Amino acid sequence: xxxxxxxxxxxxxxxxxxxxxxxxxxxxxxxxxxxxxxxxxxxxxxxxxxxxxxxxxxxxxxxxxxxxxxxxxxxxxxxxxxxxxxxxxxxxxxxxxxxxxxxxxxxxxxxxxxxxxxxxxxxxxxxxxxxxxxxxxxxxxxxxxxxxxxxxxxxxxxxxxxxxxxxxxxxxxxxxxxxxxxxxxx
Numbered sequence: 001x002x003x004x005x006x007x008x009x010x011x012x013x014x015x016x017x018x019x020x021x022x023x024x025x026x027x028x029x030x031x032x033x034x035x036x037x038x039x040x041x042x043x044x045x046x047x048x049x050x051x052x053x054x055x056x057x058x059x060x061x062x063x064x065x066x067x068x069x070x071x072x073x074x075x076x077x078x079x080x081x082x083x084x085x086x087x088x089x090x091x092x093x094x095x096x097x098x099x100x101x102x103x104x105x106x107x108x109x110x111x112x113x114x115x116x117x118x119x120x121x122x123x124x125x126x127x128x129x130x131x132x133x134x135x136x137x138x139x140x141x142x143x144x145x146x147x148x149x150x151x152x153x154x155x156x157x158x159x160x161x162x163x164x165x166x167x168x169x170x171x172x173x174x175x176x177x178x179x180x181x182x183x184x185x186x
Contacts, residue, residue: 003030003034003124003125003128003129003132004030005023005026005027005030007129007133008026008030008133008136009026011133011136011137012136012137012140015137017137017140017141019140029136029139030132030136033132033135033136033139034046034128034132036135037128037131037132037135037174037177040174040177040178041174041177041178042178043119043128043177043178044068044117044118044119045118045119045124045128046118047072047116047117047118048068048116048117048118049114049115049116050066050067050068050114050115050116050117051112051113051114051115052064052066052067052111052112052113052115053110053111053112054110054111054112055109055110056108056109057079057108057109057110057111058108059079059100059103059104059105059106059107059108060106062099062100062103062104063097063098063099063100064097064098064100064111064113065096065097066096066097066098066113066115066117067096068096068115068117069093069094069095069096069117070093070094070095070096070117070118070119070120071091071093071096071115071116071117072093072115072116072117072118073115073116074086074091074098074113074114074115075114075115075116076112076113076114077089077098077111077112077113077114078110078111078112078113079104079105079108079110079111079112080105080108080109080110081110084100084104087101088100088101088102089101089102094120096117098113127177127180128177131170131173131174131177134166134169134170134173135170138166138167138170141166
């Protein structure tokens with residue numbers, strides 16, 4: 001992935017945050033936050049292996065829509081345990097569609113596709129990197145008042161607007177990433 005320690009260090013430096021983390025600790029923090037984004041949004045930001053199994057596959061369609069995309073690599077396609085050569089199909093990796101060139105048997109019990117998928121680096125840079133950088137900045141913020149909604153001292157009480165807090169804005173951006181539609185370009 002194109003989000004690295006140097007990018008994070010430069011961003012934090014521009015934000016006026018001095019960190020005392022080693023590169024390994026910062027790399028672990030990046031991985032932690034990426035895992036958090038994946039869990040919250042359902043997006044695959046690292047290469048992930050999948051096996052789609054379709055029972056009673058309708059071979060007359062001559063195509064199969066993979067459940068996860070964009071596809072990084074097709075490892076194996078088989079029909080009823082017979083491996084289909086890669087010369088007999090084409091793959092639209094962005095849309096996750098396999099189109100068969102050679103006619104498949106008229107009846108197919110099981111179509112099995114072993115593949116990997118991941119969001120594209122361009123998509124990650126445009127949509128995830130700014131959020132990831134802000135999440136790391138927020139996590140490293142040691143200000144004692146960063147999550148305070150109100151402060152009371154004696155008879156004086158001060159309430160803060162939490163609707164625009166950094167945490168709320170990060171949560172909203174995670175929700176937007178989760179809700180961002182994924183469509184197949186057919």
